[in-house]
Each structure stands twice: as C-alpha cells, then as structure tokens.
Amino acid sequence: MQEDRSLIRARSLARRYTMGKEAVMALNGVDLDIQRGEFVALVGPSGSGKSTLLNLIGGLDRPSSGEIWVEDLELGQASDKRLVRYRRDRIGFIFQSFNLLPTRSAVENVEVPLMLAGQNRKARRERALDLLGRVGLGKRAGHKPSELSGGEMQRVAIARSLANSPALLLADEPTGNLDSKTGKDILNMLGELLRTQGLTMVLVTHDMNVASHADRVVHLLDGKIQRIETAAERNGYRAETATAEAIR
Amino acid sequence: MTLGDMISTALSNLGRRKVRTILTSIGVIVGILTIVTMVSLGIGVRIEINKQFAQIGLERVFVSPREGERNFFTQFAAPERTNPILPEDVERWRQLPNVREVVADVDLPLGVASALKIGAQTQQIAISGEDSVLGQTPFSTPPTALAGTIDVPDESGKIVLTAGALEDLDINPDQFAGLVGQPVEIVLQAPRGETQTFSFTVVGVSSEEIPTARVPLADRAAMKGWWFNRPDILATDGYDSVTIRATTIAAANELVPQIRNEGFRVQSLELILDLADQVFTVINVMLSSVGGLALLVASLGIVNTMIMSIYERTREIGTLKAIGASRGDIRLMFMIEAGMIGLMGGVIGIISGWGLGLLLNRVILWYIEREQLPVRGDFFVVTPTLALVSLLFATLIGVIAGLYPANRAARLDPLVALRHE
Ligand SMILES: Nc1ncnc2c1ncn2[C@@H]1O[C@H](COP(=O)(O)OP(=O)(O)O)[C@@H](O)[C@H]1O
Ligand SMILES: [Mg+2]
Numbered sequence: 001m002q003e004d005r006s007l008i009r010a011r012s013l014a015r016r017y018t019m020g021k022e023a024v025m026a027l028n029g030v031d032l033d034i035q036r037g038e039f040v041a042l043v044g045p046s047g048s049g050k051s052t053l054l055n056l057i058g059g060l061d062r063p064s065s066g067e068i069w070v071e072d073l074e075l076g077q078a079s080d081k082r083l084v085r086y087r088r089d090r091i092g093f094i095f096q097s098f099n100l101l102p103t104r105s106a107v108e109n110v111e112v113p114l115m116l117a118g119q120n121r122k123a124r125r126e127r128a129l130d131l132l133g134r135v136g137l138g139k140r141a142g143h144k145p146s147e148l149s150g151g152e153m154q155r156v157a158i159a160r161s162l163a164n165s166p167a168l169l170l171a172d173e174p175t176g177n178l179d180s181k182t183g184k185d186i187l188n189m190l191g192e193l194l195r196t197q198g199l200t201m202v203l204v205t206h207d208m209n210v211a212s213h214a215d216r217v218v219h220l221l222d223g224k225i226q227r228i229e230t231a232a233e234r235n236g237y238r239a240e241t242a243t244a245e246a247i248r
Numbered sequence: 249m250t251l252g253d254m255i256s257t258a259l260s261n262l263g264r265r266k267v268r269t270i271l272t273s274i275g276v277i278v279g280i281l282t283i284v285t286m287v288s289l290g291i292g293v294r295i296e297i298n299k300q301f302a303q304i305g306l307e308r309v310f311v312s313p314r315e316g317e318r319n320f321f322t323q324f325a326a327p328e329r330t331n332p333i334l335p336e337d338v339e340r341w342r343q344l345p346n347v348r349e350v351v352a353d354v355d356l357p358l359g360v361a362s363a364l365k366i367g368a369q370t371q372q373i374a375i376s377g378e379d380s381v382l383g384q385t386p387f388s389t390p391p392t393a394l395a396g397t398i399d400v401p402d403e404s405g406k407i408v409l410t411a412g413a414l415e416d417l418d419i420n421p422d423q424f425a426g427l428v429g430q431p432v433e434i435v436l437q438a439p440r441g442e443t444q445t446f447s448f449t450v451v452g453v454s455s456e457e458i459p460t461a462r463v464p465l466a467d468r469a470a471m472k473g474w475w476f477n478r479p480d481i482l483a484t485d486g487y488d489s490v491t492i493r494a495t496t497i498a499a500a501n502e503l504v505p506q507i508r509n510e511g512f513r514v515q516s517l518e519l520i521l522d523l524a525d526q527v528f529t530v531i532n533v534m535l536s537s538v539g540g541l542a543l544l545v546a547s548l549g550i551v552n553t554m555i556m557s558i559y560e561r562t563r564e565i566g567t568l569k570a571i572g573a574s575r576g577d578i579r580l581m582f583m584i585e586a587g588m589i590g591l592m593g594g595v596i597g598i599i600s601g602w603g604l605g606l607l608l609n610r611v612i613l614w615y616i617e618r619e620q621l622p623v624r625g626d627f628f629v630v631t632p633t634l635a636l637v638s639l640l641f642a643t644l645i646g647v648i649a650g651l652y653p654a655n656r657a658a659r660l661d662p663l664v665a666l667r668h669e
Binding site: 085102 | 249250253260261264563564566567568569570571572573574575577662663666
C-alpha cells in the first residue's frame with residue numbers, strides 16, 4: 001500500500017517570511033507529488049520560491065502551513081532530531097557553491113556524512129574512495145578543494161551527497177557556477193547515477209536547457225505552481241519552438 | 249559522530265590557525281605556570297620543613313608549667329607557678345608506658361648577669377644546658393667538638409664552652425685543646441650588687457659562635473636558686489621545661505591530652521606542624537589566586553577566539569548541519585576545540601612551571617651555597633596530583649569558556665549559515 005504512494009507529497013504547502021512589517025509569501029499553496037525514481041526540475045524566475053520548496057523537501061526549513069510528506073514522515077511536525085537524521089541518512093544535498101570543507105581533502109569531504117553517521121575510519125575511507133572513483137576523481141582523492149576545478153569540486157560534492165546511500169538527491173542550481181560544457185558533463189553524470197541507482201532527484205534551475213534533462217518540469221511563479229510539463233509535452237513544445245525559430 | 253572523530257576534527261581545526269591558537273593559549277600557559285610554580289613551592293617548602301621537624305623528632309612532647317601572667321615589674325621575679333613541674337612528676341612520667349626518655353630542664357632567667365672568668369680575664373656569657381631539641385632551630389647544622397667533648401656531663405662542676413666565648417677572650421683555636429681539664433669560674437651578679445662565684449672544670453669546646461657556657465642541670469638549679477634566693481628551688485618552683493620522648497608519634501599524640509589534663513602546658517611538634525600546614529594552605533591559596541586571575545583573563549581570550557573562529561566558519565557549520573550534523577555534534581565539536589586550547593596551555597604551563605621551579609631552585613641553592621646556610625633540598629616539587637589537577641583545571645577553563653560560543657554555533661540556522669559570506 002505504501003508502495004503505491006508517491007515518495008514526496010506536498011499539500012497546500014506555504015512558507016511565509018516576515019521582513020519587519022512586510023510579509024512575503026515565498027510559497028503560497030503548493031500541491032505536488034513526486035514519484036520514486038523520478039527526476040523533477042523546478043524552474044521559474046528568480047524569487048519564485050524554487051529554493052524555498054527545495055529546502056522544505058530537504059527538511060532545512062519548516063512550512064508556515066500545509067504538509068510536506070516524505071515517505072511516512074511529515075517534515076513540518078517532525079522533531080529536530082528526526083529532521084537531522086532524515087537529512088543525514090535519506091537526503092543528499094548538492095549546492096550551487098559546492099560547500100566543501102576547505103581544509104579537508106576530497107576524500108575527507110566525502111567521508112563527512114559517514115563520519116556524522118558514526119561509521120569507522122576504515123569502512124568510510126573505502127566507501128569514499130569508491131564513490132570518488134565513480135564520479136571519475138579516483139586520482140584526486142588527496143587534493144584540497146582549492147586545488148580542484150569547479151567541475152571537480154561539484155563531483156566531490158556529488159560523491160559526498162551519495163555517501164549515506166540516500167533515496168533522494170536535492171540540487172539547488174548545481175550547474176550555476178559552472179561553464180556550460182562542464183555543467184552538461186555534471187548533468188549527464190547525475191542522469192547516469194539516477195538511472196543506475198534508481199535515485200529520485202529534485203533539481204532547481206532557471207536554465208531550460210538544464211531542465212530539459214528532467215522527467216517533469218515544475219514551473220513556479222510567485223510561490224505557486226504555474227504548470228507542470230512532462231518530458232513528452234515538452235519535446236513537442238520544443239519541436240514547435242524549433243520549427244518556429246527555423247521559420248523565422 | 250564518535251568522540252575520536254570529534255577530537256581529531258577539533259585538532260585539525262585548531263591547526264588551521266596555529267598562531268592564533270598558540271596566542272590564545274598563552275593566557276592559560278601563564279596562569280597554569282603561575283599556579284604550578286607557586287603551589288610546587290608551597291609543597292616543596294612544606295616537605296623540607298617536615299623533614300627538618302622529623303629530624304628533631306615528632307615523637308617528642310614538650311611540657312612546661314602553668315604560671316601566672318608576668319608583666320614588666322614582675323619579669324625579673326621568680327614566676328608565680330600555679331602548677332610547677334616537680335621532680336616527682338618527672339619521675340611519674342618516666343614510669344609511663346610508651347615513654348622512652350624524659351629530660352627535665354632549668355633555664356636561668358633572662359636578666360641574669362653572668363660572666364666567664366678565665367685567669368684574670370672576664371667576659372659576658374650566656375648560661376645554658378645541653379642544647380635542647382626546642383632550641384635547635386630547623387635548618388641548622390649541629391655543632392661539632394673542637395676539643396674534648398661537647399656533651400654536658402650530668403656530674404656537676406663541669407663546663408662546655410663555645411668557640412665564640414673563647415674568641416672574645418682572645419684564646420686561639422690551637423689553645424682550645426690545652427684548656428680541657430682547666431678550672432674556670434662563672435660569676436653571677438644580682439641587681440642588688442652581690443656576686444657569687446661558681447667553679448667549673450672545662451670538659452670541651454664546641455664550634456658554636458654565640459658566647460655560651462653549657463653547665464649541668466644541678467649547677468643551673470643552684471645558680472637559679474641563688475638568683476631568686478630559694479635554696480631548694482626544684483622542690484618549690486620545679487623545672488622550667490620537660491621533654492618527653494615517646495616510643496612512637498602515635499604514643500606522643502596520646503600523651504599530649506593526658507599530661508594536659510594534669511594541668512600542664514603541653515606542645516608537640518605534630519601540633520606545631522599542623523598549624524604550619526594551615527598557614528601554608530592559606531599562603532598557597534593566596535598565591536594561586538594570582539594564577540587564577542590570569543586564567544580568568546585567559547578564558548575571556550578563549551571566548552573571543554572561539555567566537556571569531558565560529559564566525560569565520562559559519563558557512564561550514566551550515567554545510568555540516570545541512571548534511572546531517574546535530575546541534576549536539578556542533579556544540580561538542582567546538583567545546584572540545586576550546587577544551588583543547590585549555591589542555592594545550594595546561595600541558596605547556598605545567599612543563600614550563602616545572603622548569604621554572606628547577607631554575608629557581610638552582611638560584612636558591614646557589615644563594616644558600618654562597619651564604620653557607622646549612623640547607624639542601626628541592627624547594628619546588630611538582631607532584632603527580634598537582635600536575636593532574638592543573639591539567640584538568642586548564643581543560644575545564646577551556647570547556648567553560650567554550651560553552652557560550654559552542655551554543656551559539658549549535659543554534660545557528662543552517663539556511664542562514666549557508667547564505668553567510
Ligand atoms: N530567509 C528569508 N527571509 C526573507 N525572505 C526570504 C527568505 N528566503 C527567501 N525569501 C523570499 O522568498 C521568496 C522566494 O525565495 P527563493 O525561494 O529563494 O526564490 P528562488 O530560489 O526561486 O530564487 C523571495 O522573494 C525571497 O526574497
Ligand atoms: Mg534560489
């Protein structure tokens with residue numbers, strides 16, 4: 001019965017920020033279901049609430065009203081302790097600015113989530129090296145972040161996000177700080193990982209080229225879902241625009 | 249997160265800003281150094297004093313008679329004794345179990361004008377008996393015999409003179425040996441003008457500098473009897489002091505209340521030592537407070553450094569929290585970091601305090617050597633307890649100083665922290 005249900009279920013999800021007297025509705029009644037194994041892109045103009053939605057799914061923030069379920073856990077009501085464990089064991093975060101620990105080598109950065117989970121040194125070193133190998137950085141394990149390129153740093157961050165074998169990857173503009181060529185490589189790698197590992201991923205971007213890799217694209221505007229496109233619809237749409245452009 | 253990981257994380261974070269870490273721990277170093285040096289001095293001196301007292305013999309009990317108050321007008325008169333120590337008391341104590349030896353003594357009053365007469369020459373001189381253990385001050389070397397014997401015989405009419413007394417009479421050390429067996433006279437002069445001459449035979453010369461004539465108890469009693477005009481003074485006024493040597497220290501401690509109950513004034517070295525211990529404790533606490541003040545300042549430095557380093561690492565803290573570090577993890581991590589600063593300062597402080605003690609000890613010994621004082625020994629002693637307690641204390645200071653910054657770090661909102669530039 002559980003299996004039929006979606007992995008993520010957002011119901012009338014709202015998040016209000018108050019800045020002094022003014023209140024900003026960063027999210028304003030979002031209903032969204034995301035299935036296991038799905039790759040969903042959140043798109044929309046700056047300030048439309050993409051990051052806010054992602055942070056709510058990731059348990060980094062709590063809704064002002066509404067519910068956000070991930071499997072059998074309602075994140076809004078969960079205790080701080082449960083949220084910490086949820087973030088550590090079930091989520092992999094990938095940030096725009098990589099957020100690697102600057103004094104730690106690549107392999108040590110990948111080890112951090114395993115260390116937080118209390119795994120012993122030997123086991124976590126083995127796992128971290130394996131993960132670095134999988135993102136193609138086996139030879140760079142001992143390098144500090146400052147000795148790596150942007151693309152390499154993001155690969156380390158991806159390896160780190162996978163360390164505790166999460167079910168769900170959350171990425172906020174993961175290619176935002178990379179050139180388009182490197183960004184494409186990173187996206188291809190993520191897509192490969194999703195397919196082979198059966199992971200679910202929610203990715204925030206404002207780049208339609210990036211979103212085009214996703215199964216579904218959720219368009220946000222002013223804290224509301226404007227429309228949701230499936231890959232099939234979008235391909236048609238893309239074909240149309242391509243023809244239109246070709247005619248012009 | 250395991251404790252081992254916490255500690256290695258803290259160490260690597262401290263290693264990032266080595267200079268700052270070291271500068272911060274200097275406050276702790278100074279504080280601990282002060283405390284360790286001061287307390288080790290206290291311990292060292294106490295051990296030294298204990299040793300000296302033990303040489304004198306802690307199993308000795310000193311008894312003196314109870315007497316009425318003396319004032320300026322009565323100080324030259326015979327003391328009004330409410331409970332004199334009579335020869336029969338001494339005899340009774342001798343019979344007690346656990347008593348090894350009882351030595352009774354008579355002192356001449358301070359005002360007695362006494363002179364030593366050898367041939368035609370006369371010299372002011374102090375009269376005393378065998379050097380009593382009480383008169384033997386700690387940190388002094390026992391005198392040696394320059395001629396004859398310096399043990400005052402029990403037999404009356406014998407006298408031991410000190411080198412100091414003879415030097416004042418212009419008698420050279422090479423003449424000392426010839427003096428043994430010779431007759432000398434001691435002349436007492438009462439304030440009323442009368443004089444009385446006592447004849448003695450020299451039995452030896454001691455190395456002491458202070459001009460003194462040592463005469464047997466019977467002669468001193470006779471002198472005192474003449475002075476106060478009480479021929480049988482022992483039977484009426486009794487002895488001035490009695491030293492009872494018990495078989496053990498425990499036995500001595502039992503004798504104290506027992507004899508006190510008989511109405512005498514009783515002291516034991518043990519009691520004096522207890523008092524000295526209390527004084528030393530007070531002095532130690534006072535001196536350590538100086539170090540404590542340094543530690544207080546040091547802890548403020550640690551608070552400052554921790555707040556600064558948490559500010560610098562805000563983004564990292566945000567990242568750690570986002571990927572699954574709990575408040576407790578973050579709090580403990582920073583408290584360990586602060587504790588490490590304390591621990592490090594403690595280790596260096598103890599080592600340098602110990603080193604400073606060694607250095608100062610050398611200086612003191614060199615001074616003692618130069619002044620030819622009869623003392624040797626270590627005046628700075630760092631005991632394992634002192635080292636351990638200082639170490640714990642230093643660490644505790646760090647941990648306490650880390651409490652507030654660590655809590656601030658733990659409470660950081662991950663999203664706010666991640667946005668921090
Ligand atoms: N911590 C905050 N305090 C106040 N306003 C915020 C905060 N976070 C986001 N907002 C506001 O909420 C809206 C949505 O923000 P965000 O989700 O970051 O947008 P996006 O990621 O789509 O650019 C914006 O108007 C933003 O200014
Ligand atoms: Mg955003």
